Amino acid sequence: MANKRIADGLAAIDELLVTVVDSDIETLHDASVHILTSGGKRIRPQMALLAYLAAGGEEIADVIPIAAAVEMVHTATLVHDDINDHSLTRRGKATVHSVWGRTFALLTGDYLFTKVYELMAPYGADYNMIMSEACTRLVEGETLQAYAAKQGTIDRETYKRIIALKTASLFEASAHMGARLATEDENTIASLSSYAYNLGITFQLVDDILDIIGDPEDLGKPVGNDLLQGRGVLAVSNGLDRRNDARTTTVADVAVQDRPDAIEQMMANLRESGALELVRLQAVESAERARQALIPLPPTSAKSELLSLVDLVLDRHK
Amino acid sequence: MANKRIADGLAAIDELLVTVVDSDIETLHDASVHILTSGGKRIRPQMALLAYLAAGGEEIADVIPIAAAVEMVHTATLVHDDINDHSLTRRGKATVHSVWGRTFALLTGDYLFTKVYELMAPYGADYNMIMSEACTRLVEGETLQAYAAKQGTIDRETYKRIIALKTASLFEASAHMGARLATEDENTIASLSSYAYNLGITFQLVDDILDIIGDPEDLGKPVGNDLLQGRGVLAVSNGLDRRNDARTTTVADVAVQDRPDAIEQMMANLRESGALELVRLQAVESAERARQALIPLPPTSAKSELLSLVDLVLDRHK
Numbered sequence: 001m002a003n004k005r006i007a008d009g010l011a012a013i014d015e016l017l018v019t020v021v022d023s024d025i026e027t028l029h030d031a032s033v034h035i036l037t038s039g040g041k042r043i044r045p046q047m048a049l050l051a052y053l054a055a056g057g058e059e060i061a062d063v064i065p066i067a068a069a070v071e072m073v074h075t076a077t078l079v080h081d082d083i084n085d086h087s088l089t090r091r092g093k094a095t096v097h098s099v100w101g102r103t104f105a106l107l108t109g110d111y112l113f114t115k116v117y118e119l120m121a122p123y124g125a126d127y128n129m130i131m132s133e134a135c136t137r138l139v140e141g142e143t144l145q146a147y148a149a150k151q152g153t154i155d156r157e158t159y160k161r162i163i164a165l166k167t168a169s170l171f172e173a174s175a176h177m178g179a180r181l182a183t184e185d186e187n188t189i190a191s192l193s194s195y196a197y198n199l200g201i202t203f204q205l206v207d208d209i210l211d212i213i214g215d216p217e218d219l220g221k222p223v224g225n226d227l228l229q230g231r232g233v234l235a236v237s238n239g240l241d242r243r244n245d246a247r248t249t250t251v252a253d254v255a256v257q258d259r260p261d262a263i264e265q266m267m268a269n270l271r272e273s274g275a276l277e278l279v280r281l282q283a284v285e286s287a288e289r290a291r292q293a294l295i296p297l298p299p300t301s302a303k304s305e306l307l308s309l310v311d312l313v314l315d316r317h318k
Numbered sequence: 319m320a321n322k323r324i325a326d327g328l329a330a331i332d333e334l335l336v337t338v339v340d341s342d343i344e345t346l347h348d349a350s351v352h353i354l355t356s357g358g359k360r361i362r363p364q365m366a367l368l369a370y371l372a373a374g375g376e377e378i379a380d381v382i383p384i385a386a387a388v389e390m391v392h393t394a395t396l397v398h399d400d401i402n403d404h405s406l407t408r409r410g411k412a413t414v415h416s417v418w419g420r421t422f423a424l425l426t427g428d429y430l431f432t433k434v435y436e437l438m439a440p441y442g443a444d445y446n447m448i449m450s451e452a453c454t455r456l457v458e459g460e461t462l463q464a465y466a467a468k469q470g471t472i473d474r475e476t477y478k479r480i481i482a483l484k485t486a487s488l489f490e491a492s493a494h495m496g497a498r499l500a501t502e503d504e505n506t507i508a509s510l511s512s513y514a515y516n517l518g519i520t521f522q523l524v525d526d527i528l529d530i531i532g533d534p535e536d537l538g539k540p541v542g543n544d545l546l547q548g549r550g551v552l553a554v555s556n557g558l559d560r561r562n563d564a565r566t567t568t569v570a571d572v573a574v575q576d577r578p579d580a581i582e583q584m585m586a587n588l589r590e591s592g593a594l595e596l597v598r599l600q601a602v603e604s605a606e607r608a609r610q611a612l613i614p615l616p617p618t619s620a621k622s623e624l625l626s627l628v629d630l631v632l633d634r635h636k
Contacts, residue, residue, distance in 0.1 A: 023454070023458055025458045025461050025462050025465070027461055027465055028457070028458065028461050077428075080424055080425075080428060083424065084420075084421045084424060084425075102402075103402045103464050104461065104464065104465075106398055106401065106402060106424065107398075107402075107457055107460055107461045107464065109428075110395075110398060110427075110431070110457045110460075111454065111457045111458070111461070113428070113431050113453075114450055114453040114454040114457055115454070116435075117434075117435060117446065117449070117450035117453060118447070118450040118451070118454065120446070121443050121446035121447045121449075121450050122443045122447075123443070124442075124443070125439050125440045125441070125442070128435065128438070128439035128446065129436070129439045129440075131435070131439075132432055132435035132436040132439050133436070135431075135432040135435060136341070136429065136432040136433070136436065138432075139346070139425055139428045139429045139432055140341055140343045140346060140429070142425055142428075143343050143345055143346050143422065143425045143429070144343050146421050146422065146425065147343070147345055147422075
């Protein structure tokens with residue numbers, strides 16, 4: 001991060017995230033700090049911060065609580081997701097529920113949600129509506145994903161709807177709030193919101209590809225987890241090759257002891273099915289839409305950072 | 319509820335609770351409606367509504383979303399509590415997780431939290447701060463309770479702190495917000511907040527007594543659940559009779575097949591230990607503090623309702 005203002009902003013967000021979870025109930029404090037300092041990419045706070053600057057904002061301190069709040073939403077959902085997915089590691093560290101148990105993980109996620117609310121309270125009704133809608137969309141996306149995976153009915157349309165709800169909505173809201181704080185110009189706000197929405201789509205598509213071909217060491221978590229849950233890129237292979245086993249077999253059909261082999265086989269099938277290339281193509285397309293959305297904005301260092309972020313998201317390995 | 323305005327207000331709250339959970343993700347909608355229409359006592363919305371009227375509020379529609387929001391907070395925590403407690407029934411109906419499973423119950427609780435946020439967004443920063451603080455206290459209380467029960471270190475001081483955090487805080491916030499919406503007079507706001515705080519303490523003490531001596535049919539849930547979780551009145555027996563087994567034995571020490579007998583025995587011990595009488599005495603005292611808090615207020619039908627509510631809470635059997 002070349003720009004000192006941006007670097008300082010991100011440092012202030014990191015600091016606020018830790019100071020706001022100051023509960024004297026030790027478990028809540030410890031579990032919250034554990035997950036908040038586990039080396040997240042902070043991409044959603046960057047959306048808020050950079051959108052604010054790209055829209056002409058000058059008082060960086062004004063946007064810090066919003067930027068911290070969007071990371072807090074994301075973190076709360078990670079803690080709850082890890083319970084539902086039985087994940088043991090996240091960002092190379094033990095998950096909250098694997099250290100503190102399921103009851104405390106559930107409560108820690110709830111606690112982090114209350115802190116989102118605390119961080120956002122000082123902003124007006126407009127911002128709180130944007131944020132509450134994004135939170136609702138996020139939970140809807142997670143629910144649709146769990147439902148579709150359970151029913152085995154996940155298809156490409158549902159997959160697109162899931163990633164829009166569970167990932168792109170919060171990216172969009174982050175930039176929307178950041179931009180609105182800096183300007184009243186609705187075109188600028190719309191450009192930055194559209195940028196972030198499309199970057200969110202790109203981010204999730206790449207995430208799902210990394211679940212199949214990523215290096216578990218780089219990722220800090222096991223690969224194949226989405227397959228295990230019957231979601232992710234699996235959906236994209238539907239209809240791509242009707243003879244392909246990956247289309248209909250879900251891991252739930254396989255005996256527990258055979259699952260590692262079954263996942264290995266499904267991953268190999270997916271790699272060969274052309275599904276990954278299709279997802280990659282969609283990621284490239286949404287990345288391009290993100291770039292296009294920025295065209296109307298004047299050249300600033302924040303705009304350059306936003307453009308660099310597109311490449312980073314597209315080419316990331318972790 | 320003799321007063322038609324109050325009855326109409328409560329009906330409007332019920333309606334809003336159901337219309338706001340309008341997700342087109344069917345599971346979220348169905349599970350939310352299931353729990354929201356399961357016959358809750360709506361005591362927290364009554365706090366908001368009656369405090370608003372007792373403080374001189376005249377536009378009942380203004381307070382309806384706040385009143386719905388406080389019930390929504392309570393409902394969200396019920397759904398998550400029932401997961402953690404493995405409870406199968408609540409208000410005589412199946413719990414969300416026993417119908418939809420743990421994953422969807424967790425997401426439904428999260429969804430209801432996002433709806434709290436949506437209902438509160440239109441109010442200003444002051445109200446959102448009061449609400450976010452109450453939500454934080456509530457989660458802290460639940461966590462402290464789970465922690466203390468797990469450690470087997472629950473004592474009377476911890477017990478008092480738990481019920482203040484997990485129950486009285488939200489009662490207090492409900493009345494605080496309702497009153498503040500109606501008046502700028504800080505004395506009136508403080509009186510109504512103090513009333514509600516003390517009524518919340520009373521409510522929880524009676525709840526914990528009913529867990530020992532209540533009729534499961536009336537309650538719509540099994541009794542002895544708090545004992546099973548190592549909490550509730552059990553704490554109050556600490557130090558009351560050092561020879562009493564209830565003081566140190568927790569159900570966790572007992573083999574699963576022997577637990578029904580063990581709980582029966584602990585309940586009998588508690589009934590004989592004098593702990594219930596002590597809790598009852600505390601409930602009577604906090605009820606009296608609630609009544610005293612209302613003295614400065616002018617006589618209104620809302621004030622009469624608030625006074626009646628004290629008796630109802632103290633004498634309830636379910």
